[in-house]
Amino acid sequence: MTSIAKPKILHKGLRRNGLGLTMRDYEGGMSTLCAGCGHDSVTAAIVQAFFELDIPPHRAAKVSGIGCSSKTPAYFLGASHGFNAVHGRMPSIATGASAANRELYIIGVSGDGDSLSIGLGQFAHAVRRNLNMLYIIENNGVYGLTKGQFSASADIGAKAKKGEENRQPPIDPVQMALALGGTFVARSFSGDKEQLVPLIKAGLLHKGFALIDVLSPCVTFNDHEASTKSYAYTRTHRSTAVEADFVPARAAIQTSYAEGEIVDVELHDGSRVRLRKVSKDYDPGNRGAALDYIRSRHRAGEIVTGLLYIDESEPHFHVMNGTTQTPLASLSYESLCPGSAALEALQRRFR
Amino acid sequence: MTSIAKPKILHKGLRRNGLGLTMRDYEGGMSTLCAGCGHDSVTAAIVQAFFELDIPPHRAAKVSGIGCSSKTPAYFLGASHGFNAVHGRMPSIATGASAANRELYIIGVSGDGDSLSIGLGQFAHAVRRNLNMLYIIENNGVYGLTKGQFSASADIGAKAKKGEENRQPPIDPVQMALALGGTFVARSFSGDKEQLVPLIKAGLLHKGFALIDVLSPCVTFNDHEASTKSYAYTRTHRSTAVEADFVPARAAIQTSYAEGEIVDVELHDGSRVRLRKVSKDYDPGNRGAALDYIRSRHRAGEIVTGLLYIDESEPHFHVMNGTTQTPLASLSYESLCPGSAALEALQRRFR
Amino acid sequence: MSQDRVNDFVIKLANVNGTGSASANSLLMRSIFRMGVPVSGKNFFPSNIQGLPTWYEIRVNEKGRLARSGNVDVMVAMNAQTYLQDLHEVTPGGVLLYDSTWPRDKLLSRPDVTILGVPLARMCNEHFANARTRVLMKNMAYVGALTALLDIEREVVEELVRETFARKPAAIDANLQALDLGFRYAREHFDCPLPTRVERRNLTAGKIMIDGNTATALGCVYAGATVGAWYPITPSTSVMDAFKSFCERFRVDPETGERRYCVIQAEDELAAIGIVLGATWNGARAFTPTSGPGLSLMQEFLGFAYFTELPAVVIDVQRVGPSTGMPTRTQQADILAAAYASHGDTRHVLLFPADPRECFELTVTAFDLADRLQTPVIVMSDLDLGMNDWMCDELTWDDGYRPDRGKVLGAEELEQAKSFFRYLDVDGDGIPYRTYPGVHPKGSYFVRGSGHNKYGLYTENARDYQELVDRLLEKWRTAARLVPAPVVRTHPEADGLGIVAVGSSDPAVVEAIERLAEEGIHVDYCRIRAFPFGEEVERFLETHERVLVVEQNRDAQLKSLLTLETRCPKERLEPVLSYGGLPIDCNGIVDAVKRVRLAGVAA
Amino acid sequence: MSQDRVNDFVIKLANVNGTGSASANSLLMRSIFRMGVPVSGKNFFPSNIQGLPTWYEIRVNEKGRLARSGNVDVMVAMNAQTYLQDLHEVTPGGVLLYDSTWPRDKLLSRPDVTILGVPLARMCNEHFANARTRVLMKNMAYVGALTALLDIEREVVEELVRETFARKPAAIDANLQALDLGFRYAREHFDCPLPTRVERRNLTAGKIMIDGNTATALGCVYAGATVGAWYPITPSTSVMDAFKSFCERFRVDPETGERRYCVIQAEDELAAIGIVLGATWNGARAFTPTSGPGLSLMQEFLGFAYFTELPAVVIDVQRVGPSTGMPTRTQQADILAAAYASHGDTRHVLLFPADPRECFELTVTAFDLADRLQTPVIVMSDLDLGMNDWMCDELTWDDGYRPDRGKVLGAEELEQAKSFFRYLDVDGDGIPYRTYPGVHPKGSYFVRGSGHNKYGLYTENARDYQELVDRLLEKWRTAARLVPAPVVRTHPEADGLGIVAVGSSDPAVVEAIERLAEEGIHVDYCRIRAFPFGEEVERFLETHERVLVVEQNRDAQLKSLLTLETRCPKERLEPVLSYGGLPIDCNGIVDAVKRVRLAGVAA
Ligand SMILES: Cc1ncc(C[n+]2csc(CCOP(=O)(O)OP(=O)(O)O)c2C)c(N)n1
Ligand SMILES: Cc1ncc(C[n+]2csc(CCOP(=O)(O)OP(=O)(O)O)c2C)c(N)n1
Ligand code: SF4
Ligand code: SF4
Numbered sequence A, B: 001m002t003s004i005a006k007p008k009i010l011h012k013g014l015r016r017n018g019l020g021l022t023m024r025d026y027e028g029g030m031s032t033l034c035a036g037c038g039h040d041s042v043t044a045a046i047v048q049a050f051f052e053l054d055i056p057p058h059r060a061a062k063v064s065g066i067g068c069s070s071k072t073p074a075y076f077l078g079a080s081h082g083f084n085a086v087h088g089r090m091p092s093i094a095t096g097a098s099a100a101n102r103e104l105y106i107i108g109v110s111g112d113g114d115s116l117s118i119g120l121g122q123f124a125h126a127v128r129r130n131l132n133m134l135y136i137i138e139n140n141g142v143y144g145l146t147k148g149q150f151s152a153s154a155d156i157g158a159k160a161k162k163g164e165e166n167r168q169p170p171i172d173p174v175q176m177a178l179a180l181g182g183t184f185v186a187r188s189f190s191g192d193k194e195q196l197v198p199l200i201k202a203g204l205l206h207k208g209f210a211l212i213d214v215l216s217p218c219v220t221f222n223d224h225e226a227s228t229k230s231y232a233y234t235r236t237h238r239s240t241a242v243e244a245d246f247v248p249a250r251a252a253i254q255t256s257y258a259e260g261e262i263v264d265v266e267l268h269d270g271s272r273v274r275l276r277k278v279s280k281d282y283d284p285g286n287r288g289a290a291l292d293y294i295r296s297r298h299r300a301g302e303i304v305t306g307l308l309y310i311d312e313s314e315p316h317f318h319v320m321n322g323t324t325q326t327p328l329a330s331l332s333y334e335s336l337c338p339g340s341a342a343l344e345a346l347q348r349r350f351r
Numbered sequence C, D: 001m002s003q004d005r006v007n008d009f010v011i012k013l014a015n016v017n018g019t020g021s022a023s024a025n026s027l028l029m030r031s032i033f034r035m036g037v038p039v040s041g042k043n044f045f046p047s048n049i050q051g052l053p054t055w056y057e058i059r060v061n062e063k064g065r066l067a068r069s070g071n072v073d074v075m076v077a078m079n080a081q082t083y084l085q086d087l088h089e090v091t092p093g094g095v096l097l098y099d100s101t102w103p104r105d106k107l108l109s110r111p112d113v114t115i116l117g118v119p120l121a122r123m124c125n126e127h128f129a130n131a132r133t134r135v136l137m138k139n140m141a142y143v144g145a146l147t148a149l150l151d152i153e154r155e156v157v158e159e160l161v162r163e164t165f166a167r168k169p170a171a172i173d174a175n176l177q178a179l180d181l182g183f184r185y186a187r188e189h190f191d192c193p194l195p196t197r198v199e200r201r202n203l204t205a206g207k208i209m210i211d212g213n214t215a216t217a218l219g220c221v222y223a224g225a226t227v228g229a230w231y232p233i234t235p236s237t238s239v240m241d242a243f244k245s246f247c248e249r250f251r252v253d254p255e256t257g258e259r260r261y262c263v264i265q266a267e268d269e270l271a272a273i274g275i276v277l278g279a280t281w282n283g284a285r286a287f288t289p290t291s292g293p294g295l296s297l298m299q300e301f302l303g304f305a306y307f308t309e310l311p312a313v314v315i316d317v318q319r320v321g322p323s324t325g326m327p328t329r330t331q332q333a334d335i336l337a338a339a340y341a342s343h344g345d346t347r348h349v350l351l352f353p354a355d356p357r358e359c360f361e362l363t364v365t366a367f368d369l370a371d372r373l374q375t376p377v378i379v380m381s382d383l384d385l386g387m388n389d390w391m392c393d394e395l396t397w398d399d400g401y402r403p404d405r406g407k408v409l410g411a412e413e414l415e416q417a418k419s420f421f422r423y424l425d426v427d428g429d430g431i432p433y434r435t436y437p438g439v440h441p442k443g444s445y446f447v448r449g450s451g452h453n454k455y456g457l458y459t460e461n462a463r464d465y466q467e468l469v470d471r472l473l474e475k476w477r478t479a480a481r482l483v484p485a486p487v488v489r490t491h492p493e494a495d496g497l498g499i500v501a502v503g504s505s506d507p508a509v510v511e512a513i514e515r516l517a518e519e520g521i522h523v524d525y526c527r528i529r530a531f532p533f534g535e536e537v538e539r540f541l542e543t544h545e546r547v548l549v550v551e552q553n554r555d556a557q558l559k560s561l562l563t564l565e566t567r568c569p570k571e572r573l574e575p576v577l578s579y580g581g582l583p584i585d586c587n588g589i590v591d592a593v594k595r596v597r598l599a600g601v602a603a
């Protein structure tokens, strides 16, 4: 979370958006994540999306929980307010924020640990509330910040340090959101800027809860080789190997593929994921079909990416609550206090 | 939770089970729920199921959270140990209990508030763990014990006190369990003993997590009329109406219908639910199909009941954890302590 | 029965819950109140919905002594299941009224208690056709009998019935008939009125009967709170019920139906407090009502709010702990859990209202202090205060009031400011300036529960961290100057003995003091209204040789807090404890004062 | 440099995390330990995974003074980003070693510090082909240089390298080569050894270097704990890592692979403590390691366990609060949150280990006490104790030990018993009997957090409730007799001044006492090991006119607990606080003692 100020050298010819701002105006402090961490790529995509949408940075509010992923709000939108809540409880903060100021662009960043273990209840209820926010899960199957335990999104058969194998079925936030009535449900890959940036933009503009589950590989704790040679092995066996705390610098994985296509992405540990981007004619208007499609492709070993479901007609949080258009926090006190005469009158029933 | 001891008059000719016990031996204290509460019917079904399975009462352990539903373990299996945990956290108690003594029949009773709001995370993770237990949700769409607030399972359009309408999509524990990899997923109705008893028996014998979502009407807080005449109206408007705290005694709703059939059940407030019992040739071996079926029937206004999905082949909690056959709590200390020589030896690496 | 007990007695009504008795009992109490005689009502109800014993205790006392008295002068025994116990509870010379429809065992009598049978069920069954009405009207019928027996003005009762059912004319008829049935039966069969009876006075002018939770909700409305988040829990639930209904009345746009408030039923208490913090971060006034278990669940976020300096108003309507405890009984046992909520070095501002009027006023104060001090403020109410009807002064409102939003920089100030640093102590009072999101680019900062320095930046540096938490102590000292002062009541003849108490113990303490005064024993009294304690509390402790700390918990939690957080030597403090779950009465206090005085003489 | 500093100096190594330095540093420390010289290592690491500054401080002291000293005699400055700060920290007369591969600004020097450049990167780049190896071997190269400079026996270092990589012969070679590069460079370019150096002694026989968390895990294994539940959190994570790995070694059936333990990664801390309670209810010994935020989340269940009387062992490895605070820094600031955890009247047994050996022993004690007292026992460790390597006496084990499972009725006893009531105080010590599910029909009872009477039945009755919570106080008094006594260290010449401390503050207190003794000032010392405090603590407080309470938090939490829970007048207690997040050193304590003595003279 250390945020080291980035040197703000303004390159000539930097592109400016409708507000006359450059991309730099949408950046934040220097990342303190591991070199090559997928989360940093998501950060870059967020920066670009806000830039391209011409959103004044101070109109956005960034919320997160605790974890490597949850640190990232410090690395984008330096001119926005940020809120780094306690672990797993960001959705409640976002709920209160939206209730108080419905005009904010609320962007939440969370991890699979933060959202699917300790925060599962809050995540589910934010979906149910159709809260006006963009919720990004930077999903890496592990608890990065606490050094690599399985998260609830780890696949069956995933191997961790010590060669321990995960045997519990994963919790898929996308399927959860679909089952819970989510109104904007998407999945992407951290290295796929072409897909991610438009999704983030769409999510920010969505009226209601927009979920983007982003596969975002942890370069450091996906060292799965169950061999005595691996980093993991020596670390947990606590022999004081000289390399026990060595984290090699690596490059973030980038990928790019067209709609309707499939791509195999090799992760840092040599394992692969197969991504399938929904095609142009995919219909994101059918919740049940979306669920089916995801499940059937998953059985075929593929992870479907793209905007999987969207429904702009469902009432969002403020519609359901009938809150006034003016943000509650901006209402004058006079419009809130019934005054002494009303107090006098209503006490008749207490006599 | 008050448990008033029931007079134990042994009727001659009471049926005895394989252990020579009568149904009375499987009963508990007198219920303190409202007359006609659906939960009491579930209690009766549980009594019958244990009786018919010849389970020695002391080999069962009853766990629950807080709520009217969570009180019911006091009303069955008086000779079993019981555990009334804090609100929403029963699954963790059950996890520890199972870890310590894998030979117990663990039966959990919860409510929709207990399991789908405060306890949603623990519920989901118990499913994921495929914990060896039967988990019954007595689902009434409201918080009974705290007097009728909407729960997370309330349907869209459900009206509560004051005519307030629920606009949030419901959380369906059955669909959640299916999505989370649940290995025994069933739904029933409190008044349908014919269906409920066999389901409870099957759930108790299932190796892993067995969920039965039981629609169990709250007779007291389903007084939905959005009129100024209703109980609810006067109560919340706090005029000191003489009948404000009047709870009329009513009879529990009973129903009985054949496999493959549909029945309309009228609830105490005049609203109706349409139940569809899966037919004999329904295949509960297909998770995706189960989901589809439930969703499609739901769109048609029907609630599907029956054993919707079962898979006995998935590893249960103890298989995943590789725990020894002897209950951990029964292991001798000698088999647990490595002794002084081992301690001496292992300290070499600390020198 | 012999003794005349005019306007000084206790009626206890033993019922089964779910039978509609609660509101009949309340109507009875209100009738006496309308006759100008001070009265209070305590409800002892079970933690279930229907079918279990429930009691309602009405104390009538023209001196305004409204704590529990410990006596029962008139028992209305409507619950066969508890009849014996109820009979035993009657004070010698008292009266017991029961439903004589069914034969009563001869053994169930007491020579020193007058037993009056009224065939309530039979009369109602004969008179009413509908089954539901028959059950309900039994309650009004015993109210009718009591009206005659206690000489309550029938017109007053009837007026209350008419007001209550203004929108249901049919109900008015039935209720008046039932009232009449009971009234006439009593007049015909008993010597009415009893020596124990009510006489009209003019002692309740300017007073209202209201429960603390409703008053608290009004406080939230009048303070301008717009966001309320909660998870239902007894005995706090009615705070939000009332808040909602007041908002429906006062804050809904008549044309658009738009609401100038947002009430969120959270998934649990962890979320409820999170929602409050998200809202106050954005400049709304927000609150959450809860009780003990909820307070335990809020610990993590409370520590977070302390450290990140976010306002929040938490209403803790205390009930009997530990754990689930007795959810329908009262205690003041969350004091330490609230004062030091959360791990690490934390301390929280507490307010202690002592009657519904103070619930109203101190709730408004809570919002002002939370904003001013940028920290959670916990209003420590309890079940007795929150759910029972208390007589108190009418609520009044100064239309000149404007919320104290504390040190907030707006768009213009930020525009002009050279720089803004969230956690800098610019004014030397330990309170920094804050900004709301969305207002101005220069105002942005990061709220984080991790280590941060005075500029709002993340830090793991020992010095920076220490500087920040030391400033929080400075702010705490400022808080001690800002919180409401205690209410001190001294007597010129008091000889160095003082009583300290908080909240709902007040009526019992006041009654004890008055009773002692009648015996010529005078003690001073300091009713604390806030933590941190401040100089006036210190002064009271300093100027009294011996201080009895009266409180409703087992572990003397208020005394503990005084021990830790004042300069008073702990040897000076003596606990007086009541913790069975029923509201404290004055007897234990009177005894304790006498005991301590005796010991003082002996020493 | 002039002064000879044999076996009495501090090496500080400034690195970037994720570069493999931690283990090289640990190897360096262990080499000195193997030369028979007492040593300690403190790791100051950031709360991230890679790329930020991290420091390791090794104190070498043949007198066995192993707290932080506050000095840096040898600085290894491997992090360009913190170079300046590191340079400033060196004690005048000290040495700084840096990587001279790249030119260094002339300004970055100090006249009073000897600067030694070693071209570590260049040497490694020239010598090793693989990029990863090049980075890693820089660490071993500076270890090599230090080996020469500090006169560490090269064979000892080499032996450690060989042991470490026993299973990776290729790594042994590379490491030895890197060691040699550094060693030779130093020998060739500097005057080796420095006056600051190591000399072989025989002072570490019978000692080990171990971190508290590993020792705690061993305690869990040896106590016979079978169920461990947790949610990962720094700095407690390694307790469960170690428990798991010991269990893999000792508790897996070699034939079937079946495990005689069950470790459950819970979804959060609320679930972790719930799992523990579910397990102990069923007779398993169970525990959960956590840290501050986790403790806050466990509050509700801790109150439940207190009230329902279920054993539980919680290991709180404290870090800097409030809130997320500084997760990689140390504090003792959860004392109040643990002692009075949860709403309502509660109090919990705490144990305070002061070195890894005590972590081992008191963890075993914790399980025995939890079973004996049927209540949670919280072991209060901290980051310094838990995660750093401490020198302590070897762990020993009495094979005659058998767990004290407390008052549990088995099948036979139940068969013979006329009746069983869960909460009856049969023996007058406040501790009732319990039973496990599944054992015998007669043993059944209901665990409930709601009101219950001594027979285990639900109650809302004031008297029954009160009787039960009063018995819990009786049990608390029993606890005070059963918990471990303090370790008291007196001096015949001490003049009424005493120090009280807990846990990891011990080495700093001991060093302060020894330093003061060198100046002729003698103070007594009582190291508390448990709460409730018990008579020996009372006696120490009674017999000392003035007591300094040394602790690592802002709010004097231990002093608060002593104030509330002993007979000691609070005026007698004086806080000595250290709370910046670095382990306490002796300087503040020495100063405080002198200050208090002066004040005493003045008064
Ligand atoms: C209450 C609490 N428990 C535990 C922790 C420790 N903790 C910090 S981050 C984290 C997991 C983060 O995992 P994830 O959300 O997946 O983020 P990642 O680091 O993988 O991006 C945990 C367990 C904490 N901060 N607070
Ligand atoms: C921490 C906590 N919060 C709130 C409560 C109050 N409470 C008791 S039961 C209940 C809801 C029960 O609803 P449900 O589980 O659906 O049970 P039902 O009564 O409808 O059967 C609530 C909110 C509590 N006991 N503990
Ligand atoms: S540990 Fe993993 S998730 Fe965390 S910063 Fe490093 S690569 Fe990213
Ligand atoms: S309130 Fe509803 S759920 Fe509770 S006992 Fe009564 S009928 Fe059943």
Ligand SMILES: [Mg+2]
Binding pocket: A067, A111, A112, A113, A138, A139, A140, A141, A142, A143, A144, A151
């Ligand atoms: Mg993760």
Ligand SMILES: [Mg+2]
Binding pocket: B067, B111, B112, B113, B138, B139, B140, B141, B142, B143, B144, B151
């Ligand atoms: Mg319910």
